[in-house]
Amino acid sequence: MSMRHRERAAVRRERAGIRERYGLHVGGRWIAARDGSRSDSVDPTTEEATASVAVASAADVDGAVAAGIEAAPRWWACGWQERASRIAALADLVAEHAGELARIDAVDAGIPVDGMAKDVANGVNTLRYFAGLAGELKGQTIEVPGPALNMTLREPFGVVGRIVPFNHPVQFAASGIAAPLAAGNVVVLKPGETTPISALRLAELAEGVLPPGVLNVVTGGREAGAALVDHPAVGRIAFTGSVRSGQAVVRSAAERLKTVTLELGGKNPLVVFPDADVETAARAAVTAMNFNRGQAQSCGSPSRMLIHERIRRDFVDAFVAAAEALTVGDPLDPGVAMGPLAFESHYRRVLGYVDRGVSEGARLVTGGPGRPTGLSRGYFVAPTVFDDVTPDMIIAREEIFGPVVAVLGWTDEDEALRIANELPLGLTANLWTNDLGRAVSFGKQVQAGYVWVNGAGERPLGAPFGGYKLSGLGSENSLDELLSFTRTKNLSLRAAPGGAA
Structure with a gap:
């Protein structure tokens, strides 16, 4: 890159609040990719590199999942009210930084700052919506005869893999983590390979709100996405992207019968x-x-x-x-x-x-x-x-x-x-x-x-x-999405013979 190009990239980075180098964000802190791999994030307006971003390998994804496994029990145990409060606080932080996030996606993804105001607002509103829904994770009781009780419980999967595309980076990152977090899961988020910076900034904003390991962001391409889908400790995958990629996700997830939702393409x-x-x-x-x-x-x-x-x-x-x-x-x-x-x-x-x-x-x-x-x-x-x-x-x-x-x-x-x-x-x-x-x-x-x-x-x-047909599996943006990030457990209780009723 020539001196003129470097100067132009530096000016645009400064206008957008973008740093020159980014690592992965795992366990509440910045880390380097284990093999040192990096790629350039290119400004589509100038066709010039704006920032250098770490590229996660399968080993890095495994480390992110391990951080999630460690954080998951405490996140679920803190209860829905505490989770809702923290998610709402994250929404407030995103709203406070709306201008910055809009400028980041303007440079990293090419979306105009005027239109980005709506994208950021959508992410904020979705976080607040699912924070408000968190108390709806209710089970049922089933009538049984005698000194007995049958009930259902809704339990989180633990570690959820969330893969979002390049076209609305911060909106999909923020809205994509809302339901799984509210349901008591921790998240490993993989943003679009070419537009990762706003998701990394979201994770940085979450440092003071979410416990370490509750939100982990791994950047990179197909290797990172495939490793996340295939990981044996990730029981739930949510993917947004092309039909072909969604089909690949389903094929990989089928090996371990994972629960998958897909929001795919349309020719509407x-x-x-x-x-x-x-x-x-x-x-x-x-x-x-x-x-x-x-x-x-x-x-x-x-x-x-x-x-x-x-x-x-x-x-x-x-x-x-x-x-x-x-x-x-x-x-x-x-x-x-x-x-x-x-x-x-x-x-x-x-x-x-x-x-x-x-x-x-x-x-x-x-x-x-x-x-x-x-x-x-x-x-x-x-x-x-x-x-x-x-x-x-x-x-x-x-x-x-x-x-x-x-x-x-x-x-x-x-x-x-x-x-x-x-x-x-x-x-x-x-x-x-x-x-x-x-x-x-x-x-x-x-x-x-x-x-x-x-x-x-x-x-x-x-x-x-x-969507119908090849446009997806499951639905988002609703109570249905929240419930999809839980599993139903049946608990059947009966008094021991001769014991107290």
Whole structure:
């Protein structure tokens, strides 16, 4: 790296509050990787290394699990009220450091600071939500005859492995640890390989709140993730990421019959019926795409837009106008709506899909290959819209995980339903109509775990979120998630013969 590049990286580190070197955070303290391995965290805006981060090996993961095993009995024994109090205190700390965490993810992940405010708030609110739910870990009593009692207890697994992706780093790190901690587990957290810094800062903030070993963060790539999933002392895995990686997690966890939840990908349909207000639906679709909170690198983005032919042209015009109004630039600058994609190989992958859309004959309306005007470096892709897409095209069938939209027309509701349901994914769907009967009927038939009607992608706390088909196993963001981090034990008591009843 040249002197000029080093100076630029130092300035951006200082603006974001990022250190030059990071270790692993295990047992409440910083440690080095045992074999000394490190990798660079690259700023996707400048394409330059920002920080050097330790890379965990299987031995390092084993050390993190050992720290968790040591801490687990005391964490469970302290009781739900103490756990809830500490989790709420961590939420307060995260809220106090919201600006810093937003700037970290702006530099490390490319998410604009304006959009990051919502990401941090989501993490804070989820921590507080599960702190408030901790007292709901209740068992049942079952009637039995005579001097006897039968009851169930909810007990934690002990050490939980939580693997989160690159696209909403601090939000997924904070929200991902909330339910397992509230349920009495300790956590080994592995953040995305390319966006690890905010998770490490979260662990550092937790030092004064959570006992040592309750939250451990190991950074690295596939080796660290595989070691965590395969570890014999980790009985519960929660994974967010791609379908292929989720399938690998299940295969590995099956060897020891581990409990696994998966939140995986989606190629989500947004279906606009001819009675909908076109301008309103188009603006909401731009919001739902999550352009400004992750450059549409979001599993719930409705990148497959099924628009009735009567209104398709008007919808496309309105959508393109709203998308082109978004400011693309340095995510550290206030007022910027879209930053770069998170890392180079993903950037190349998304551009490959753009090229594929052109070669397949879809009509490129806006965006496309090449950086937006005025940007000479960085992994930037402008909002890209393809119209005249057919259901057989690759851009209509595969999750792109970037700011690329495929617009398909339809004339018959049965046709729209068939197109919406024909893929092996089923995470979300979004329906736009003023007809309540149509909304209920279509909403029941569409194969997705979360269905909005006239929505823009907002999800209230407590609403279960999970996918159908290859989009996942289990649900999050609700009481169901909290209970999934516990095991049910039956305790059957009977007075000894001749003893006191």
